Amino acid sequence: MTVAGKETPRERYRAQLRAEIKERAWEQIAAAGASGLSLNAIAKQMGMSGPALYRYFASRDELISELIRDAYRSLADTVRTAAASGADLAGLGHALRAWALDDPQRYFLVYGTPVPGYHAPDDVTEIASEIMESLLDAAQSGGTAADTPDDARLEAHLAEHRRWAADHPASPAALRRALLFWTRLHGILSLELAGQFTGMGLDPAELYENELRHLTR
Amino acid sequence: MTVAGKETPRERYRAQLRAEIKERAWEQIAAAGASGLSLNAIAKQMGMSGPALYRYFASRDELISELIRDAYRSLADTVRTAAASGADLAGLGHALRAWALDDPQRYFLVYGTPVPGYHAPDDVTEIASEIMESLLDAAQSGGTAADTPDDARLEAHLAEHRRWAADHPASPAALRRALLFWTRLHGILSLELAGQFTGMGLDPAELYENELRHLTR
């Protein structure tokens, strides 16, 4: 029964409980923000004592780091899946927006206000590059339209400052499109998720589609 | 000596101490984020006991609300001054960027991750509209270039959903420019202030200038 590398019942139980702890953690973050996350509160909600959680996470910081990692991973998977299925930037944009709206606080864990002093786990930078690669893939294949003279200067700069895309054969125009995709859509999404459009009477989705149209022109 | 409406020495002292409390509060926020703000820590730093601060602020929440108000006020003044001196959107953009870089945490207090459950003071919505008015002023006077067909759909939407600009005689094209100014520049600024460009090797200022060129084309 026990194949080499197969997990034991105990390991299965462990993994399951770790998952449930993270589940409750996300609920708490959704309810009170990341700064309101409390190990004791999670334990209480799961019907066990506080110290019990230390069997599964070494500290509160480790739990938060794990959540941040998962958030990055989830976004990278979403974007990669879309890119792999041949989506253009508009397709990626729709996938990104759906992902963001699905869990705003998860979005903010990746792109939100940084807490001075806190340092994100090292491995997220790798996942972040993975995200950029997917953007570059989509930006490279789609959008062959002529560049306006307005863009020449930025493309020249990017052609000489592309450490972030050193391993990718994207053209300067593709570099520019990928970056604008990122900054423009993030601008709308973060304002929308923060409720800044509330009461203005307009539909953020229209703004979003407008940007996607420009980016895939 | 005491003119009607003139402040007494005691009032002057009160105002001065309130200002110093806020000053220390900003320092703390810069060092540990808004969630790390502590009345007791401020008091200790000022060489007085914790309860003493309750002479000046009714609660921690009132202090934070005051800081948020001040942040909005400061931004509104910055933008209005620039607009009043006849600056175009590029000029406003430079003023905005300088303001943001001057104190990143102040920027995030206005546009950063919302804390679920916390409700911003009511009067900030009024200041927020004041900011939008300055943007609309600059967007209306400058930028008379022809719109691309890409923009037609968004402008049609905005023409019919302009509650936020109900009191302003801006054209649909100006509405669109003002909004894109806001979302695009916020996209770059918030990512830059959060350190998301770190290690990428590019200069965010180039991205920023590129957007300003597009917006004033």
Place this chain on the structure above:
DNA sequence: TGTACATCAGTGAACGCGCGTTCACTGATGTAC
């Protein structure tokens, strides 16, 4: 100009709370012969 009184700033003790984390322990589950 001096005295009597009111106002107000600031203190120190205290309350109640929840936090992260440690430690010694009990009891159940798995492993080895």
Place this chain on the structure above:
DNA sequence: TGTACATCAGTGAACGCGCGTTCACTGATGTAC
């Protein structure tokens, strides 16, 4: 198949901490006659 031992999950008590906030108080500053 049954027994002996090791592993591990979870508990309850405890530590130390800092938080926001209240309260009764002292002492200084201002105001009224």
